[in-house]
Amino acid sequence: xxxxxxxxxTYQPKKDLLKNKIIAVTGAGAGIGRAIAKAYAKxxxxxxxxxxxxxxxxxxxxxxxxxxxxxxxxFPLDLETAIEADYQQLVDAIEExxxxxxxxxxxxxxxxxxxxxxxxxxxxxxxxxxxxxxxxFILTKKLLPLLHKSPxxxxxxxxSSVGLKGRAYWGAYAVSKAANENLMQTLADxxxxxxxIRANSINxxxxxxxxxxxxxPAEDPSVVKSTDSLIPLYLYLMxxxxxxxxxxxxxG
Ligand code: NDP
Numbered sequence: 001x002x003x004x005x006x007x008x009x010t011y012q013p014k015k016d017l018l019k020n021k022i023i024a025v026t027g028a029g030a031g032i033g034r035a036i037a038k039a040y041a042k043x044x045x046x047x048x049x050x051x052x053x054x055x056x057x058x059x060x061x062x063x064x065x066x067x068x069x070x071x072x073x074x075f076p077l078d079l080e081t082a083i084e085a086d087y088q089q090l091v092d093a094i095e096e097x098x099x100x101x102x103x104x105x106x107x108x109x110x111x112x113x114x115x116x117x118x119x120x121x122x123x124x125x126x127x128x129x130x131x132x133x134x135x136x137f138i139l140t141k142k143l144l145p146l147l148h149k150s151p152x153x154x155x156x157x158x159x160s161s162v163g164l165k166g167r168a169y170w171g172a173y174a175v176s177k178a179a180n181e182n183l184m185q186t187l188a189d190x191x192x193x194x195x196x197i198r199a200n201s202i203n204x205x206x207x208x209x210x211x212x213x214x215x216x217p218a219e220d221p222s223v224v225k226s227t228d229s230l231i232p233l234y235l236y237l238m239x240x241x242x243x244x245x246x247x248x249x250x251x252g
Pocket of ligand 1: 026027028029030031032033049050052053071075078079080081106107108109110131158159160161203204205206207208209210211212
């Protein structure tokens with residue numbers, strides 16, 4: 001694995017970088033997922049907005065439509081409770097409507113309890129693993145046939161600094177983010193040379209969202225970078241300028 005701190009301040013994505021691409025984004029209703037879904041649409045993609053809260057998905061849908069970007073699609077899915085058949089239904093609907101998938105951003109996650117391993121409840125551990133680890137696994141597995149239909153597909157996993165090196169009291173969240181890195185590496189290694197699909201991960205770093213505020217309630221949000229500052233990196237890894245990049249970890 002290569003860790004890259006990207007200086008993308010000079011990266012100038014083409015306006016139509018993602019034209020005609022079908023890109024699925026989980027957790028598209030809030031925070032980083034919302035900003036990136038809109039940025040993908042702005043650069044020409046038809047974005048499949050996946051998330052738990054329908055009102056939030058409808059609100060970003062309306063924003064994308066009002067901006068005149070390609071009409072997105074909404075697929076509500078609670079990643080905590082979804083069973084295999086729910087994922088299959090989602091994949092069948094995507095296949096019927098779009099035929100293929102060119103990009104998949106695994107962004108949705110739970111922060112969970114900030115506590116010691118000794119105090120972590122089994123219930124909260126299992127809930128967090130369902131959303132943060134099992135969901136990206138099942139969604140990837142189920143979407144692979146549609147990703148294979150794309151001439152150049154990109155899968156992005158979302159990591160965290162505590163997933164690169166465990167830290168006290170970050171419990172299941174840290175473990176789940178380490179699992180995402182490994183899932184990305186394992187998948188990237190399997191897909192290398194055998195397909196046109198690449199897989200990489202992004203650790204967004206401290207970013208002004210509800211999750212960050214929950215994790216650091218005493219922090220002044222104005223000192224934390226905005227979700228929009230991450231857009232160049234997420235565009236780079238999703239678009240055709242990163243075709244040679246596979247199995248790598250990036251910091252936002
Ligand atoms: P937010 O909490 O702001 O957004 C999380 C998103 O995940 C929301 O859209 C939420 O939906 C969705 N989600 C949560 N649970 C479920 C579920 N059961 N089913 C479907 N969707 C669900 O987080 P951020 O935007 O900050 O985080 C985005 C990603 O970046 C995460 O993977 C996070 O771990 C990672 N990250 C963030 C950092 C930061 O500083 N913000 C730093 C490092 C990593 P809903 O709104 O409906 O609840």
